[in-house]
Amino acid sequence: MLNPLSNLTLVINNTSATSVNRNVLHTPTGESLNSAGASSASGVIVSSLAGQLSEAAVRADIREATLDQHALSQKAQALISELVGAGYLANKAAHDAEVPDTDDSGLLARARQATDFLNGNATNPFEDLSREQLSLIAFDESDTFTVNERRAALRAADDQEQAWRQANALQGQADYKATGHVTNTLSDALEHYRSLPVLDRALYPDDFEHDLIAKAIWTMDDGPLKPMKILSTLWDTVKDLFEEDRFKSPQASGETEKTEPSNTDSSLPQTS
Numbered sequence: 001m002l003n004p005l006s007n008l009t010l011v012i013n014n015t016s017a018t019s020v021n022r023n024v025l026h027t028p029t030g031e032s033l034n035s036a037g038a039s040s041a042s043g044v045i046v047s048s049l050a051g052q053l054s055e056a057a058v059r060a061d062i063r064e065a066t067l068d069q070h071a072l073s074q075k076a077q078a079l080i081s082e083l084v085g086a087g088y089l090a091n092k093a094a095h096d097a098e099v100p101d102t103d104d105s106g107l108l109a110r111a112r113q114a115t116d117f118l119n120g121n122a123t124n125p126f127e128d129l130s131r132e133q134l135s136l137i138a139f140d141e142s143d144t145f146t147v148n149e150r151r152a153a154l155r156a157a158d159d160q161e162q163a164w165r166q167a168n169a170l171q172g173q174a175d176y177k178a179t180g181h182v183t184n185t186l187s188d189a190l191e192h193y194r195s196l197p198v199l200d201r202a203l204y205p206d207d208f209e210h211d212l213i214a215k216a217i218w219t220m221d222d223g224p225l226k227p228m229k230i231l232s233t234l235w236d237t238v239k240d241l242f243e244e245d246r247f248k249s250p251q252a253s254g255e256t257e258k259t260e261p262s263n264t265d266s267s268l269p270q271t272s
Contacts, residue, residue: 098146098147125152
């Protein structure tokens, strides 16, 4: 029988991520682009978005190299506050009217699509991008992207995160039924956390990784908390990062309200 600690041990022994390998020169469909600005497959010029992402990555690298963890956390919170809540809603008309300073018809169309999406009239122009690419857009401090483009990117990132958390909860349920433990599920959560973009990770509590590892080890001994209780409370510690109502718009807006998948609902085994 496989030792359920083996996967956890492997993950813990891997060096915790402190930077991100930015894989930004790809089209939304996955076509690889080389640094000279041409597609490695067809030689076409890099899309405007790929160029913008590359430049945003340079700015992000500089920011992450000059700020410590506390400053990065404050920066991430400040940038998010521009995109959600009362501050955004108070200036929604101006955000909806914002137009990129460009004559590029593609960029103008994309900005309009982002606004239309936030008002329930289009799809998210960034829905196919990677988590790293979405973070680059949402947290970019230049005028490259409109506020609504950044908000749309944050929405897409939230959608990806919530889908992952829901899958992790279901995996935990299956693991618990099969083995009586959720150690492998928690090790996957540790890998996921370490894979997040730097500013996304900076929003988590300083002791999140240590606490997650401790919870995973406790599950092996049915320690202070029962296995499923540990899993159900894991994401509660950071649920405020994905507040249920943070993307709500005024009633006149058609932007779909978001809900946070819960790891504590009746679909999970209940343990005392």
